[in-house]
Amino acid sequence: MLNSLANHGYLPRTGQDIDAETLRNALQSNSFDPGAFSDIILLALSTSTTGNSSTFNLADTAKHNIIEHDGSLSRDDFFHGGNDLNLNPAIWGQVFSHFSNDTISIETAAKARLDRVANAKETNPEYSQPSGDTGSLAETAFYLMLFGDRVDGNARTEWVRIFFEQERFPFTEGYTKKEPVITIDEIEAMIGKISAVAE
Structure with a gap:
């Protein structure tokens, strides 16, 4: 972001x-x-x-x-000593492999996040999320709300791909900003929905 x-x-x-x-x-x-x-x-x-x-x-x-934070959807964990500032194609590829439809539902996004966190825990013996995975939950909530519906998700897959891979908002592809702005209550509500999805 x-x-x-x-x-x-x-x-x-x-x-x-x-x-x-x-x-x-x-x-x-x-x-x-x-x-x-x-x-x-x-x-x-x-x-x-x-x-x-x-x-x-x-x-x-x-x-x-x-x-x-550990378990990022697109960056490597600090433990591995690599570049945690820029997109890691392998990590992002693992997450993106879940997105086989034109839109990404809350359930699909949640399962992609859970898969990524499980992989991070398996490969990083020092895995930690001081705030209980809030970082990766918020990442998922942000893209679902920005590129889909702020209540129901269903983010456009291509817009999400552009955002992560090209680090830009997909304005030329038709994305428009949300009005009114997304509030903390809406973010917390979306995080709750993501958290409620189990593997």
């Missing part, structure tokens, strides 16, 4: 020296109530290596278990 916001110019394209107000405005401009991200904004600022505690760089957010 943050990379996509930078790629479209809602955040500095350099990914550097981002302040809280700029991030709030970028979220507000792209379908989310920035109040829903207050904790994440504070976490992002806590990672700062800019020399200014009121700004951060996108690369700073890769610090383990701050915003970066």
